[in-house]
Amino acid sequence: MAVLRIGIAGLGTVGGGLLKLAFGRGPLAAAVRVTGVSARTKGRARDVDISAIAWFDDPVALAKSPEIDVFVELMGGSEGTARKAVEAALAAGKHVVTANKALLAEHGAALAKLAAQNGAEIRYEAAVAGGIPVIKALREGLAANHINAVSGVLNGTCNYILTEMDVSGRGFAAVLADAQRLGYAEADPTLDVSGADAGHKLAILSAIAIGGAPNFAAMRLEGIQAIEPIDLESAKFLGRRVKLLAKTSRQGDQVVQSVRPTLLAQDHPIARVNGPLNAVVIDADPVGRLSLVGAGAGAGPTASAVAGDLIDLSHEDSRPVFSGPGQSQTLQAAKGGLLASSKFYVRLRVPDRAGTIAKITDTLAKHLVSIESFLQKPPEDAARVPIVLTTQPMAEHDLLEALGELSRLDVLVEAPVLMPLED
Amino acid sequence: MAVLRIGIAGLGTVGGGLLKLAFGRGPLAAAVRVTGVSARTKGRARDVDISAIAWFDDPVALAKSPEIDVFVELMGGSEGTARKAVEAALAAGKHVVTANKALLAEHGAALAKLAAQNGAEIRYEAAVAGGIPVIKALREGLAANHINAVSGVLNGTCNYILTEMDVSGRGFAAVLADAQRLGYAEADPTLDVSGADAGHKLAILSAIAIGGAPNFAAMRLEGIQAIEPIDLESAKFLGRRVKLLAKTSRQGDQVVQSVRPTLLAQDHPIARVNGPLNAVVIDADPVGRLSLVGAGAGAGPTASAVAGDLIDLSHEDSRPVFSGPGQSQTLQAAKGGLLASSKFYVRLRVPDRAGTIAKITDTLAKHLVSIESFLQKPPEDAARVPIVLTTQPMAEHDLLEALGELSRLDVLVEAPVLMPLED
Incomplete structure (x- = not known):
C-alpha cells in the first residue's frame, strides 16, 4: 500500500472532519500524509494543528504542487476557483477526490476527458448522498447488472421540510424558517428547495447507472415550494407519502431524469425515510431492488466518503482477505454472547x-x-x-x-x- | 482490463445465473471467459450451451487447471469437496470467488493464510446477504470508519416465516410447512431456522467490521422455533416487531456476536423489512447509521454478487471516471422529462x-x-x-x-x- 501525499483545498466542516481522520489513529492516517492545505482564512481556530503543513493561499498552486499525489477539492461551486484547481490538478496528472456535485454535473464530461488524457483519476463518492457508498455500489458492486432505474431522496433539507410539514401540519414558509434557524437550510435555500442540488447528484447517478456523461441541462426540475399541508394529508389518506424524488430511468431508448415531488406507496423503501436522511433505490437485473439509506450530508458522513476514496486510491495492490475497518482491532470474543445492558x-x-x-x-x-x-x-x-x-x-x-x-x-x-x- | 479465464464448480441455480451473465451482452461477458466447468450431472439441460467448455468431473482438478485464472466455487458446504477444491486453487496461486458462507465462517482464517502465502485473493460478496454489496461497502466504502455494530436480517427463510406468522396469526409449524411447499424453506430447514446460516454470514461480517478472523464457534445462536403468534402480537402492542437479528458489536474490549429473535423499534430501519428480504444496518463513526436492503438469496442476486467480484478482479488498472453498469449504453436524453405512463x-x-x-x-x-x-x-x-x-x-x-x-x-x-x- 502506497502512502499518498494529499493536498486539501477547503477546510470547512468537511475539510475539518477529513483532517481529524487523517491525523487520527485509523486507516486513513495510515494511507495518507497531508502535505498541503488551502482555505479562505489561514488563522482560524481548528481541531487539528495545521501549522506544520505547507499553506497555499491559492488552491490552484496547491493543485499543481509537486509535493502532492492527490488533490482533495472541498471548496464547492461549479465554476471559478474549484473548477480551475481541479483542471490544474488533472492537467498535472494528479488524482482528484471531490465532493463537488455541481462541478461534476455540469462539467463532468470535459473533466473525465482531461483525466483520461493525463492518466489521472477522479473519485467522487462524497458528491452523491454523503456517507452512503452508492457510487461504489453502482460502479463496482452492481457492475454486472442492467440498471432499469435509480431513484432517491437526495436532498436532506427538502426531506426535513416535508417531514416537518407532515408532522406539524404547518406550511412550507414557516417550516423553512425553522429549518434555517436550526441550520438544516441555508440562508438562501434556493439551490435546495428548487430541486437543483438533488438534480446535480442525480445527473451523476444517471451517467453511471444508465449511461453517458452527466447531463444536468436535460433534467426536469421541480421543487417543493408548491407543496401544502393538504397534499401531505391527502397523500396519507391515499395510503401514500410525498417525497422529493430524484429519478432516472429508461423509457424506450431514452433516459428520463427528473426531480419532482412524488407520491410513494407506503411500503416503498423510501416512503418512511424521514428527516434529513438520504436514500437511494436501485432497480436492476439480475439483482432486483436494492435500497440504501443513511446520512446525506454533514462533516462526518462526507469525510467518511472522501476518506474511502483516498484509501481506495492508496490500495494499488490488493487487500488481505478479511481486511476492513476492523482490521487493526484485536478484540476478544465475548463468552456466551450475553448482553451487558439491554431492555x-x-x-x-x-x-x-x-x-x-x-x-x-x-x-x-x-x-x-x-x-x-x-x-x-x-x-x-x-x-x-x-x-x-x-x-x-x-x-x-x-x-x-x-x-x-x-x-x-x-x-x-x-x-x-x-x-x-x-x- | 485483463480478460480472466474462469472455472466454475457448481452449476445449480446460481451457477446457471452466472453462466447467463458470462454469455450475455453485458460487462461480465467482456471481463471473463469460461474455460472450465464442473458439476454433479453433466447431461442436464441448461439455459446456456456448455458443450464447448472443458468439463471436469473432479472440481479439484478444475481448481488446479492451468487453463483458469480464477476458480469460482458454487458448490457449498464447509467441508469435503468444496474445501479441498478451494485449497487446491489457492495453493496453485489462483484467485477464488465463492458464495460459500459456511466454508469462510469455519475455515476463513486458514484459507486467508493460504491465499496470502500464494499471492492469491479470495472474494466473497455473494456469501453474505446475496445481492446486497455489503462486503464492499464495509471493506472499501467505509474503510475509514470505526464500526461500532453491524446488525442484520441475514436469513430470508426465517424472515419470511416470521412475516407470515405475523400477518396470518398462524403458528411456526404451519407456516414452515407452507414455506417448504413454496420453496422458501428447505426440506430439512434446520440450518435456516436454527440461526446457523445467519450465524455463518455474521461471522464474516464481524471479522471485517469489528476485527479478527471469522469465529463461528464463539457465536451465540438462537433460532425462531420458540416464537409464537402471541409474541408477534405482544410486540406490536409494544410498538415493536420481532426479527431474527444477527448482530455483532463491541462491548468494552470484547466483540459480542449473536443471532437471536429481537424486538425492534417500529422505526428501526429493519423493522419493516418483510418477506424473504435481507437487510444490514451499520453503526459507525463518522458515517453514522447506514442501512442496506435487498434480495438475500436466489440465482439472480447471488450471480450479481459473484459477477461483481469477477469484474473487480479483472480491473487491475483503474476504471474510467463515469464507468458503471450504464457505460455501454447510448441513450438519448428525453425532452422535458414527461412520463410516458404513470398514475x-x-x-x-x-x-x-x-x-x-x-x-x-x-x-x-x-x-x-x-x-x-x-x-x-x-x-x-x-x-x-x-x-x-x-x-x-x-x-x-x-x-x-x-x-x-x-x-x-x-x-x-x-x-x-x-x-x-x-x-
Missing part, C-alpha cells in the same frame, strides 16, 4: 392460580429486575396463562438468574421466552 | 359555485383522464375549495393538456399541483 422482552406461561403473579413480581423485584410494561392476556387455557413483560435496561446475566429462580419455584408451565429490544 | 395526483382549487365539479369532470373525461379517486374536502374558504384526485395510468402529456383546458375554462383559482405516484 428485554419476556414471555412466561403460568397456571391461573391465586398468588402466582405476586410470586413472579416478588422474585423479579428481589433480583432488581425493573419492569417497564406488563401484559396479561385473557387466558384461552387456565392451565397456561401467558404473561408478557418488558424490562428496563439491565444485564442479561441478572435476568437469567431471576428467571432461573422462577423456574425452580415451580410457577412456570414452560420455559420462558426471552428477546432483547433494539432501537 | 398522477392532482390538486385543484376551485370556487364553491354550482356546476364547477361537473365542468371539471366533463373536461377530464373528454381528455380520457380516468379518475381513480376523488376527494373533496370541506371548504375553509368558499372562494378556494380544494379538490384532490388521482388518475389511472396515463401519459403526462395528455394530463397536462386536460389541465390546460381547465385553466382556460376559468374554473381554477390557482395553478394545479401535479405529482406522479410511485410504487
